[in-house]
Amino acid sequence: MTDPASDAPGPVFRLIYSSHLRIPAHQRKAELGAIFSTARSKNTKAGVTGALLVWHDHVVQALEGDETVVRDLYSTIYEDIRHERVTILEATTVPERVFGRWSMARVSDDEDQPDIPLLMNRDKGGISPAAPRPTTPEQDEVIATMREYARASAQPA
Numbered sequence: 001m002t003d004p005a006s007d008a009p010g011p012v013f014r015l016i017y018s019s020h021l022r023i024p025a026h027q028r029k030a031e032l033g034a035i036f037s038t039a040r041s042k043n044t045k046a047g048v049t050g051a052l053l054v055w056h057d058h059v060v061q062a063l064e065g066d067e068t069v070v071r072d073l074y075s076t077i078y079e080d081i082r083h084e085r086v087t088i089l090e091a092t093t094v095p096e097r098v099f100g101r102w103s104m105a106r107v108s109d110d111e112d113q114p115d116i117p118l119l120m121n122r123d124k125g126g127i128s129p130a131a132p133r134p135t136t137p138e139q140d141e142v143i144a145t146m147r148e149y150a151r152a153s154a155q156p157a
């Protein structure tokens, strides 16, 4: 799902954090659905864009927007009892929004229909035209970093 979150060009603050979900497996799908629903509606109003990667119990989320707004939102998210071990990985101003069309993109290999598939279908035979690219190269770069963070946070300390 895409939404017209913010099209303004120029520098933006980006915060990336990791955390560990505390939601029991049988409630996970419903609870993550509720989180995405809240995130999309609140983020759109706040001019925040981003992506949320859920990999097993591990979360990596990127939040882009005005620095004060993003830091305030992070404080709210930090307090959320549905996850723990919330740790900032990056907090910096970047030249452009990467997730400009997404108030909160779902990047997940646990879901049936992720908005941004982690695994691209390979072109079989090369005859059929390539499917429209779901992500930009800039998004691919940030998503790849988020996946590395998720896998790193899954390693025992």
Ligand SMILES: Cc1cc2nc3c(=O)[nH]c(=O)nc-3n(C[C@H](O)[C@H](O)[C@H](O)COP(=O)(O)O)c2cc1C
Residues within 6 Å of the ligand: 019, 035, 038, 039, 040, 042, 043, 052, 059, 061, 073, 076, 077, 078, 080, 082, 083, 104
């Ligand atoms: C992993 C995770 C990611 C979240 N991401 C967002 C988000 O991007 N935007 C948002 O508004 N709330 C997000 N939330 C929910 C917030 O923690 C909070 O419950 C929500 O903003 C409602 O806040 P309110 O009490 O001010 O209405 C997230 C929660 C979790 C556990």
